[in-house]
Amino acid sequence: MQTGTQTTGGSTSSHSAGSFPTAEEMKRQAEHGADRMADKAHETVDRLSQKVQPTMDALTEKASQAVDAVSQRADQLKGSGEAALETTRNYVRENPIAAIGIAAVAGLLLGRMRH
Numbered sequence: 001m002q003t004g005t006q007t008t009g010g011s012t013s014s015h016s017a018g019s020f021p022t023a024e025e026m027k028r029q030a031e032h033g034a035d036r037m038a039d040k041a042h043e044t045v046d047r048l049s050q051k052v053q054p055t056m057d058a059l060t061e062k063a064s065q066a067v068d069a070v071s072q073r074a075d076q077l078k079g080s081g082e083a084a085l086e087t088t089r090n091y092v093r094e095n096p097i098a099a100i101g102i103a104a105v106a107g108l109l110l111g112r113m114r115h
Contacts, residue, residue, distance in 0.1 A: 021029070092099040
């Protein structure tokens with residue numbers, strides 16, 4: 001009778017019933033378990049990525065549209081400001097005395113508001 005080796009259905013196990021697995025067997029089992037966990041994690045990440053991708057694409061499109069809209073509005077405001085400045089310049093050139101009077105009144109009002 002041999003101790004430490006047991007034959008079960010044609011395969012040889014290096015430990016007998018009731019004994020502990022060897023360090024090498026434990027290492028192989030741990031590596032196998034880690035590989036299975038890594039495979040499952042990759043599968044989960046792939047599934048989640050496939051589910052999230054349409055949402056990310058939609059958000060990217062919305063953000064792009066928002067950036068375009070803000071850029072257009074900024075251009076409009078810049079154009080409006082430039083137009084207002086040009087209108088003011090033209091008014092001052094055409095009505096210098098009135099412009100001085102308006103500036104004086106505005107200055108007096110601002111001065112009183114500060115005190």
